[in-house]
Amino acid sequence: MSTDDVVMESLLEAFIHETDEMLEQLDEILLESERAKSITDENINRIFRITHTIKGSAAMMSFNTISSLAHSVEDVFFILRENPSRLNIVFNSIFDLVFKASDFFKRELEKLQSGEYVEGDASEIITQLTRQAAVIKGENEPEKSSDVAQENEVPDTGACLSGDGIAKILVFFENDCNMENVRAFMLLNQLQPYCGELTSIPLNPETDAALAAEIIKNGFTIICKPLNSLDEVIKAIEGSLSIKSYEVLVEEVKESNEPSADTADGNNAEFSSQASLDSKNENAKTQVQTTATGVKQSLISVNQSKLDHLMDLVGEIVTAESMVSRNPDIMGLRLDNFNKSVRELRKLTDELQDIVMSIRMVPLLGTFHKMDRIVRDMGKKLGKKAELITEGGDTEVDKTINDAIVDPLMHMIRNSMDHAIELPEQRIALGKPESGTIILSAKNTGGEIHINISDDGAGLDTERLLAKAKANGILTKPESAYTEKEIYSLILLPGFSTNKEVTEFSGRGVGMDVVKKNIEQVGGSISISSEKGKGTTFTIKIPLTLAIVDGMNIAVGTTVFTLPITAIRQSFKVSDESQIIHNSDGSEMILLRGECYPVIRLRDLFGIESARESITDGILIQVDSNNSGYCVLADELLGEYQVVVKPFPIFLNKYNLKTQGLSGCSVLGNGSISLILDVNSLRND
Amino acid sequence: MTNVVKTSEKADYLNDRFLLFKIDTSYYGIPLAMALEILTMQSITRLPLVADYVKGIINLRGKVIPVLDVRQKLCFPECPYDETTCIIVMDIRGMHVGLIVDMVSEVITVAPDKIIPPPKTFGDKINYIASVSQLEDRIVLNLDCELFFQNDLEIAMA
Numbered sequence: 001m002s003t004d005d006v007v008m009e010s011l012l013e014a015f016i017h018e019t020d021e022m023l024e025q026l027d028e029i030l031l032e033s034e035r036a037k038s039i040t041d042e043n044i045n046r047i048f049r050i051t052h053t054i055k056g057s058a059a060m061m062s063f064n065t066i067s068s069l070a071h072s073v074e075d076v077f078f079i080l081r082e083n084p085s086r087l088n089i090v091f092n093s094i095f096d097l098v099f100k101a102s103d104f105f106k107r108e109l110e111k112l113q114s115g116e117y118v119e120g121d122a123s124e125i126i127t128q129l130t131r132q133a134a135v136i137k138g139e140n141e142p143e144k145s146s147d148v149a150q151e152n153e154v155p156d157t158g159a160c161l162s163g164d165g166i167a168k169i170l171v172f173f174e175n176d177c178n179m180e181n182v183r184a185f186m187l188l189n190q191l192q193p194y195c196g197e198l199t200s201i202p203l204n205p206e207t208d209a210a211l212a213a214e215i216i217k218n219g220f221t222i223i224c225k226p227l228n229s230l231d232e233v234i235k236a237i238e239g240s241l242s243i244k245s246y247e248v249l250v251e252e253v254k255e256s257n258e259p260s261a262d263t264a265d266g267n268n269a270e271f272s273s274q275a276s277l278d279s280k281n282e283n284a285k286t287q288v289q290t291t292a293t294g295v296k297q298s299l300i301s302v303n304q305s306k307l308d309h310l311m312d313l314v315g316e317i318v319t320a321e322s323m324v325s326r327n328p329d330i331m332g333l334r335l336d337n338f339n340k341s342v343r344e345l346r347k348l349t350d351e352l353q354d355i356v357m358s359i360r361m362v363p364l365l366g367t368f369h370k371m372d373r374i375v376r377d378m379g380k381k382l383g384k385k386a387e388l389i390t391e392g393g394d395t396e397v398d399k400t401i402n403d404a405i406v407d408p409l410m411h412m413i414r415n416s417m418d419h420a421i422e423l424p425e426q427r428i429a430l431g432k433p434e435s436g437t438i439i440l441s442a443k444n445t446g447g448e449i450h451i452n453i454s455d456d457g458a459g460l461d462t463e464r465l466l467a468k469a470k471a472n473g474i475l476t477k478p479e480s481a482y483t484e485k486e487i488y489s490l491i492l493l494p495g496f497s498t499n500k501e502v503t504e505f506s507g508r509g510v511g512m513d514v515v516k517k518n519i520e521q522v523g524g525s526i527s528i529s530s531e532k533g534k535g536t537t538f539t540i541k542i543p544l545t546l547a548i549v550d551g552m553n554i555a556v557g558t559t560v561f562t563l564p565i566t567a568i569r570q571s572f573k574v575s576d577e578s579q580i581i582h583n584s585d586g587s588e589m590i591l592l593r594g595e596c597y598p599v600i601r602l603r604d605l606f607g608i609e610s611a612r613e614s615i616t617d618g619i620l621i622q623v624d625s626n627n628s629g630y631c632v633l634a635d636e637l638l639g640e641y642q643v644v645v646k647p648f649p650i651f652l653n654k655y656n657l658k659t660q661g662l663s664g665c666s667v668l669g670n671g672s673i674s675l676i677l678d679v680n681s682l683r684n685d
Numbered sequence: 686m687t688n689v690v691k692t693s694e695k696a697d698y699l700n701d702r703f704l705l706f707k708i709d710t711s712y713y714g715i716p717l718a719m720a721l722e723i724l725t726m727q728s729i730t731r732l733p734l735v736a737d738y739v740k741g742i743i744n745l746r747g748k749v750i751p752v753l754d755v756r757q758k759l760c761f762p763e764c765p766y767d768e769t770t771c772i773i774v775m776d777i778r779g780m781h782v783g784l785i786v787d788m789v790s791e792v793i794t795v796a797p798d799k800i801i802p803p804p805k806t807f808g809d810k811i812n813y814i815a816s817v818s819q820l821e822d823r824i825v826l827n828l829d830c831e832l833f834f835q836n837d838l839e840i841a842m843a
Contacts, residue, residue: 316747559731606733649742651751651780654837655735665730667744673730 015061016109017301022050023102023109024366030102031372034095035387039080039087047098048077054105056189060182066108069122072129073101079136090132096380097132099373100125167230167248169222171237173215174244180212181205184220187237194232195224304399307360314349314356315644318548321349322641322669353548353642362402364442364451365393370406371413371440378417385434386421386455388413391441397449401542404522405451408515412453412538413438415511420457420536430533432456454537460530462487472496488528492516523663525626525680541626549645551666553638553674554621556602557610560674561634562643562666567679569622569629571637574615590620590631597622600683601633605661611635625679632682641668645676702794703818705825706773706786709761713786714793714818714827715775723789724772743772743783750774752783758833759813777834793820800827 029046033039039047055070076094080087087094104122111117171187173180184205191198201221202211226233230248237246325342368390375388397405421427421436428434438455462484469475469490475482482490490496494513519526524542551562552571574580574590580599581589588599599620603611612618612635620631643666648657661682666674703714729741729752738757742749752772757763769788774781795818803814803826815829831838 319747559733608731608733646749649749649751649780649782651782651837652732652735652739652742655732655739657732657734660734662733665742665749667747667749671744672728673742673744673749675730675732 012061012112013301015057016112019054019057019105020109022054023105024369026050026098026102027373028369030095030098031369031376034376037091039084041081041084044077044081044084048074048081051077053189056182056185060179060186062179063108063112063119065119065122066105069101069104069126069129072126072133073098076129076133076136079133083136090135094132097125097128099377101129166223166225167233169224169233169237170219170247171222172219172244172246180215180220184211184215187220187243188222190236191222191224191233194236195226198222198224307356307399310356311360314353315548317349318353318642319644319667319669321345324669326669328670357398357548360399361396362399363394363396364402367402367406367409368393368440368442371409374410374413375417375438378414382417383423384417384421384436385424385427386417386436386438389437389439389441391439392443395442395444395449397542401449401522401524404518405524405540405542408518408540409440409451409453411511411515413440416453416455416457416536420455420459422458448541448543451540451542452537453540454535456535459532459534459536460488460491460528461532465490469493469496485528488530491528492526520658527626548642549676551641551643551674551676552621553641553643553668554619554632554634555636555638556606556634557608557612559606559608559611560638560668560672561602562641562674562676563621563623563632564676564679565640567623567625569624571619571621573619577614577616580615588615592622592631595629598630598683599633600630603633605682623679625683630683632677643668643674643676701797702792703825703827704773704792705790706755706771706784707788707790708756708759708786712790712823712825713755714795714825715773715830716827717792719775719777719830721774721776721781724774724783726766726768726770726772726785740785745774745781745783748781750781750783752785753837754785756785756787775830777830778838782834793818793825795820795825 026047029043033043051070051074055067055074058064058066058070076097101122104120104125108117108120111120171184173183182205184200188198188200188205200223202214205211205215205220222237224233234246234248237243325346330338371390372388375386378384379386416438421438422430422432424434427436436456438453440451440453442449442451465487466475466479466482469487470479474490474493474496492512492515496512516526519540519542522542524540527539527541528536529539530536549562550565552565552568554561554563579590581591581596583589588601589596590599591597599615601615602608603613615633618633618635619637620633621637622629622631645664645666647664648662658678659681661678662675663678663681664676666676668674699716699718702717704717704720705712705714707713724743724745727743729743731741732739735741738754740752740754742751754763764787766785770785771789772783772785773789774783776782799819800816801819803812803817813828813833814826815832816827818825818827
């Protein structure tokens with residue numbers, strides 16, 4: 001910020017980023033307020049501030065539509081700020097309007113991001129907002145006028161208070177820096193955190209572009225009452241862009257000034273309440289803004305492709321590290337110093353990897369909040385009542401995964417609202433609470449994130465599902481042969497939609513199969529449980545990160561497989577064939593601590609002829625899968641490695657290796673390739 | 686995607702040039718523009734559950750690419766790999782694929798008038814030959830690469 005040569009592009013990026021964040025805050029406040037059926041003073045102020053800032057920065061970037069829409073939202077909340085009691089008159093419509101405005105901003109931002117920016121038309125929303133503003137104002141004409149009078153009083157009193165800790169600063173902007181009025185406004189915004197009271201000559205410079213000429217001629221006078229010391233204010237001015245010179249006109253800072261008390265003494269009682277309210281607001285504002293700036297300073301936004309590259313590099317380093325430490329040239333040698341260095345290197349690469357991973361982690365909270373909106377909007381449209389409860393929003397996942405699950409989650413929430421939650425009358429008739437509940441929860445279970453979406457709606461109707469599947473010809477075996485779980489998973493098949501009519505939100509029959517595909521793309525899985533009439537729960541399980549897994553390399557013949565360490569329970573030798581129980585269908589099992597576990601011979605499963613045949617020559621590895629545990633028979637364990645997961649070449653998509661128990665492959669230190677086993681799909685049951 | 690672009694740019698001076706390889710006793714050609722590099726035989730990681738002619742995957746400087754045995758794909762009897770066996774890495778619709786061939790012979794330039802349409806075959810057996818180049822001393826069968834990978838690509842691209 002200290003130099004002028006700020007590239008337009010980075011400004012734009014910052015604008016998009018900041019505005020995006022503020023819009024999220026705005027949505028949050030609105031939802032919270034709507035639920036609470038009232039807006040607190042604090043929240044009105046926050047909304048006011050948000051729209052005010054958006055207006056200012058949009059004007060600076062000369063996005064006029066955004067700026068003027070923000071202005072009209074700000075107007076409405078300006079009036080509300082003065083007359084909180086008027087809120088009731090417009091309570092319902094105001095939320096819809098502001099949500100509409102917020103959606104409009106988001107669309108504009110998206111357009112900006114895609115690089116093909118054509119300003120949208122916000123005139124309709126603006127008109128509606130103006131009408132609302134008139135409604136609030138109109139019914140309250142006399143009171144309003146007194147408010148205006150009061151409003152005018154504040155800057156006046158402020159000005160004449162110049163002997164009371166008020167400083168006047170005359171600022172000149174650089175020649176030819178353009179948009180002086182907006183710059184002046186930005187400067188005021190920057191000074192906000194340091195000042196108890198703040199006004200300027202000309203007043204509200206951002207409202208009139210013609211003021212720019214005046215500012216060039218006469219300079220811009222800031223009249224403020226510093227919160228702590230004038231030095232802070234001056235420092236902030238010095239740190240601002242495009243300022244040619246500044247001059248402090250009056251400086252009489254009193255020691256330990258107490259703005260509200262001081263001002264109240266010399267004025268009437270009415271003003272005192274106004275002033276203390278004001279100063280309270282200002283204080284709150286100051287706090288919020290300082291925390292905001294504090295966070296901003298320690299955060300930088302980074303292009304995601306750079307992070308992806310960094311991640312790739314770390315992957316290469318991990319591979320290179322094992323290339324060195326397990327180099328065949330040094331195998332069997334006793335190299336104490338070397339081993340020490342290798343351990344050090346390993347420690348550092350581990351740390352590096354952890355850091356890079358953590359950089360890529362984002363909390364799910366943002367995604368969850370988006371769902372709030374959907375439940376609200378759909379509830380209104382469909383005339384249903386439902387509440388979304390989110391749990392574990394602070395759970396962090398890799399950015400790639402976060403991005404990949406937004407659409408599926410949205411779709412599933414829509415489904416729940418559309419298909420599962422009944423209309424209020426039906427719910428009452430069924431003896432359920434009038435308002436439905438959708439619980440969206442996330443928790444970290446070590447290697448995986450579990451996301452649950454459960455509703456207390458109608459539940460899945462197995463008979464209807466079967467009939468529907470039959471009608472669509474997607475059944476592969478006789479109806480009676482389907483288990484409950486299998487019937488539920490029918491809805492995940494392409495071309496299946498249970499709703500008879502296509503609605504605006506869901507039910508095009510391209511739904512759950514896409515959800516499933518998206519989730520599988522990031523290595524996740526989805527399962528369904530349901531009880532008719534009680535509700536449905538979808539469980540999504542996704543790996544924490546995609547890129548690097550700790551694995552145990554095992555050899556089966558000449559093929560090397562990698563088993564994720566997290567899935568391994570134990571490994572053991574079988575000394576005696578008689579420990580193996582032969583099932584009637586030819587499958588094998590083994591009894592471990594009183595429980596029976598199936599034995600899977602990788603040799604037979606994958607047809608690897610070079611592998612050892614006898615079970616006593618190999619080693620059994622007990623693994624945990626989603627459904628149950630089982631044992632895998634391999635020739636030998638090769639040791640623990642960190643491997644970088646690479647997907648199979650798309651050329652091989654035809655063979656669906658992912659569903660056959662292989663989740664990917666990985667290049668080992670010696671240049672050979674290992675196949676990564678997926679314990680959940682290895683055993684088909 | 687970049688590869689596709691490159692290929693079309695290259696096309697000008699790579700036109701009419703073919704990379705010849707030998708399977709059994711006959712010579713086959715593929716457009717030189719599609720060939721990326723030639724590797725000596727190396728250890729291939731076998732993949733379970735794939736077609737016989739898909740020999741597995743290899744690590745090409747950190748990139749994992751599938752390799753196919755052209756002999757088997759063309760229904761010749763299998764024979765052990767020897768020191769002349771090579772892997773031609775080629776680019777098909779932006780994907781890299783390795784082809785195992787008995788021997789890589791040479792790069793030739795064939796004038797368009799020397800290239801004739803392939804002979805008609807009987808029955809519905811798939812014929813991968815796009816055209817035949819008549820050289821002075823021999824005949825080269827030019828592979829239709831799209832057709833050659835058709836059954837692999839159908840689903841891979843879907």
